[in-house]
Amino acid sequence: MTSLMDSLEGVSSEKRESTNPQEEEGKKQQHQQVKRFCSIRYAMAIMIHCCNLIIFTQISSLSIAIVAMVNHTSQSNQSNVSSEGYPGATPDTAVPVYEWSPEIQGLLLSATRYGALISTVPSGYFAGVLGGKKIAGFSMLICSILNLLIPLAADYGLPYLFVIRIVQGLLQGMNFSALSAFWPKWAPPLERTQLSTIGISGVTLGSFIAILGGGFLCASPGWPSIFYIYGGIGCVYCIIWFSLAYDDPINHPLISDSEKEYITSSMTEQANAPSWSLPFKAMIKTMALWAILVGNVCRFWLISNLTTSLPTLLDNMFDFNFKKNGSLSALPLITSWVSMTLGGYIADFLLSKKILRLITVRKLFTFLGMFFPSLFTVLIPYVDSTTAIVFLILASSMSALCFSGFIINPLDIAPRYASFLMSLETGFMLISGLVSPVITGYFISQDATGWKNVFFLSSAINLLGMVFYLIFGQTNIQDWAREHRITHF
Structure with a gap:
């Protein structure tokens, strides 16, 4: 019995020795592929x-x-x-x-x-x-x-x-x-x-x-x-x-x-x-999908106010001239581009080095991309003009980190339907972008505290989207997004 166990262990160890070098070579090749830009x-x-x-x-x-x-x-x-x-x-x-x-x-x-x-x-x-x-x-x-x-x-x-x-x-x-x-x-x-x-x-x-x-x-x-x-x-x-x-x-x-x-x-x-038919009923019942859609609506509500209304804000609150207004309105765009690009690199680095799990990366970048913009936005009415501009730039830049969070999450939960789901979240974003300036216009037409109300509401809605995604967000492929094959025996 002992000799039989020894021989079985020897066979298994030979298998491990024979397969491990190939696995290591495969991992090495994969690592090289990841680094090859x-x-x-x-x-x-x-x-x-x-x-x-x-x-x-x-x-x-x-x-x-x-x-x-x-x-x-x-x-x-x-x-x-x-x-x-x-x-x-x-x-x-x-x-x-x-x-x-x-x-x-x-x-x-x-x-x-x-x-x-x-x-x-x-x-x-x-x-x-x-x-x-x-x-x-x-x-x-x-x-x-x-x-x-x-x-x-x-x-x-x-x-x-x-x-x-x-x-x-x-x-x-x-x-x-x-x-x-x-x-x-x-x-x-x-x-x-x-x-x-x-x-x-x-x-x-x-x-x-x-x-x-x-x-x-x-x-x-x-x-x-x-x-x-x-x-x-x-x-x-x-x-x-x-x-x-x-x-x-x-x-x-x-x-x-x-x-x-x-x-x-x-x-x-x-x-x-994907096939021509979409699993609509299963999609509607998926909270992980609703977490993405709600997050998009809430984030874009804030971003729409920071970008679309920024020139008006600079003119009304801080009385900037047009030339300076145009330059400052463009500055958050380039900082957001840098933040978005670096965020994608850091997220994949954390995944490739197995420092964090995929779900942790998605929720971490969602938290960073929604909590701090809300914080900076709430503080804007209480600081001087220079600090307000810095906060506006930081809010827009940090919000771009959400692209490494919930915004690309459809690629995780339903890669076969990612194109449709990402267009769906874009549609929700556009609705939010059409509604939020109307509400903003209503607030700023009321009294001198209108902009404060705009910032408080936008920050609250943004935080609501963050909490909703942190609770219901997932990264595992949903059952309705898998390709089910019938096996014949």
Whole structure:
């Protein structure tokens, strides 16, 4: 009996000795793959980053150009073209200036949000089933062409400009949702946070470039150049996109066999595309999904007030001039871009080194990205102007850490349906972004303490979303998101 046990132990030890070197080599190879940034998957993340950047420069460009497009000395409800050039224009470079009321300007700026709200969820569903390359590419191409037509549409009249802005919003929603379809097939679990944040950070960088570059372009050669330049860049980039972007690593002609094997082998459960039918009943009953959606609504309520209302806040509370106002309004965007990128790297580092579990990483970054912005926001009314600006920048920057928390959580709980779920959370964000400025406008129109009430309410709602996610957030793949196979004996 003893000899039999000894022989069995010897066999098992031989197996361990024979398999361990292979396991170690596999782990070593995997570790090398994680560290290798010069790869096709990171190139895809950068391409998606550029796609987001271009789309959002086009969408955000009107918010800067409209300052030069409007005749502020004679505003009315008519859309007639004024004979005056915008301030600083010479007779040789004079561009048209329009007499649009503040209400018309607000509708023009918000038109894209209504368009995006319509297209975001359906396009996320179709991108998940059919792939995101063509949807993202064609939406970017059409949006770029429409951007080139904005100066002409403004001359023809407001109805034409409104149509272009609404259609651009539809295309923006399609593009953003389609880009989410790449991650279930391109981002290995240990690199998922970093790759996705690299891609989505193009949104903030694009808005930053639109605001910063738009000011210079308005000064010379004039506001139409904003739309021509950003639209032209988009048209050129579409050629690159259709040539080099692929829906999955299997069909990419430039990817190495080792990288292809690394990506596909690490994502066995999420490599399969979802069917045309969605498990709606199971989704609705999943608290982990509601935790993500509620978190998005609550976070974007605060962020919408910090970004959309920031120029008004700086003007009303601290009496900043326009030039300084524009620079300060752009500063939180670039700091958020840095925070988002670093947050993705740190999150994946903690996971790859097995310092923290996935659920701990998601909840940690959610806590950091929601608690401290709420704290900074509440303190703004009680500090001087310089400290208030610092708090605003810190709040926006810290909030970007949520992209390493609950925002990409759909990739964890339901990778097969990640495109649809991420478009769904974007839809909830857009609803929040449309409602919160209305409530903000109501508060600030009441009395001098209006901004305090805005900050208190925004902070409270943000904290509510944080607590809800910390309680109900999960990272395990939900049963309805798994591919069930029938085994025949």
